[in-house]
Amino acid sequence: MMVLNPRIYLAAAALALVTPAAVAQSPAIVPGTQVVDTAGNPVGTIYSVKGDQLVVETDKLKVALPANSFTPSEGKLLFALTRDQLNQQTEAALAEANAKLVAGANVYGQSGALAGTIDAIDAEFVTLKLTSGKLVRLPRNGIAASDKGAVLGVSASELERLATTGG
Structure with a gap:
């Protein structure tokens, strides 16, 4: 599994639905918390909580995202992207970043x-x-x-x- 560096933010991360404090203060936000898209389809689960970053594990990768990208709802976290969209955007961001790692950098x-x-x-x-x-x-x-x-x-x-x- 790939873990995307938390310094690399996806466009989805800008879709802040609540304040980070609201997510961070929710006692239900623990590893294993289910993440779903706005249609209720599975995106992944929370792998870990690191300050104001939530590491989401999908079927392909682990990616750290700002806590304000999620909205608590009925014991789950709502996220603006589908699992496939999150995977595609994360893989594209990772490929772009890795392309900068060349001799002479x-x-x-x-x-x-x-x-x-x-x-x-x-x-x-x-x-x-x-x-x-x-x-x-x-x-x-x-x-x-x-x-x-x-x-x-x-x-x-x-x-x-x-x-x-x-x-």
Whole structure:
């Protein structure tokens, strides 16, 4: 299953039906809560709740969406898109983001500091050339696309420290 980075928002996320506080305060919003479209058809289930983000698991993927994209109704959550629409839009957003992950793309740490550039990338691994010149090989899922380039799950300084100490 793919998990879409919560930084990538779908057009559907802008379809705010209630405030995030209303969803977050609802005691029924727990993993396993059913998500349905406006016609009552299944979209998926809540996989996890992370602050104001709800991770929805469909038949194909997991995607984090803002809580204000949902409306509680009769123990379920209403969502503006069908399961197929959510899958299609998520896959398109993921493909667009991944297309930016190419050799030469800038790589930033969690705090936004430049860590280096992508030296090589394939389906399993990415090799980063850090700003210090060191080469680091990471699992491909260790980076995610952003508007600026690639983003790491750690800070640039932490990655440099790990590269120097060997982990």
